[in-house]
Amino acid sequence: MATPDTVARAVIRHRLDASPALEIQLGIAPMMDVPAHQVLQGDLKRLASPWERLVATESIVNAIPDEPGLYMFVWRPSIALAMADRSESSFQQVLYIGHAGGAGELGNTLRNRYRDYKKHLRGNPEDLWTREPPTNRGDRLTHYLALHPLEYWFATVDDRSMIKNLESRLIHLYNPPINIQGGPTLRGRLSSIPKPALRS
Secondary structure (H helix, E strand, O other), rough: OOOOHHHHHHHHHOOOOOOOOOOOOHHHHHHHHHHHHHHHHHHHHHEEEEEEEEEEEHHHHHOOOOOOOEEEEEEOOOOOOOOOOOEEOOOOEEEEEEEEEEOOOOOOOOHHHHHOOOOOOOOOOOOOHHHHOOOOHHHHHHHHHOOEEEEEEEEEOHHHHHHHHHHHHHHHHHHOOOOOOOOOOOOOOOOOOOOOOOOO
């Protein structure tokens, strides 16, 4: 399992290298669709428990409910900006959205699903610089779940018939880089002007 020390060493070791990029492709229409956001928020408030979040480590399995629901892996870099109202605002990126125990999946729970991801949490952060970008779901999980600090967000949902619908709508909204199905239909760039090289 990657530790804060191994992550820090990888960052220091590759400080002078070109930085790997996270593939973020947010759909403009889903992100600006305020009525859809309001309905989704209302459905989540009505059907799901309040979201909880834990630091994503192999040892949190028993802290996760043995119940059906929704989950996300969320990358939250440590920087937080002080706001005028004395709160703090920090960057976060949803990397993966999934569900457990939807209709017809009676034995599947949030806890069981998390066990399936433990092997991916053992990824080496060094691979972010040294390996080619992943092409399949398993490799994408191992690649991106090496990002730190990483959190696991979850909410239980009693109505199993609605779990898949809620998951699909969240994926369509956030288009997480690990999910390879269910995202919005995105239009290609209008121009093919190359991006300038990043300078250190």
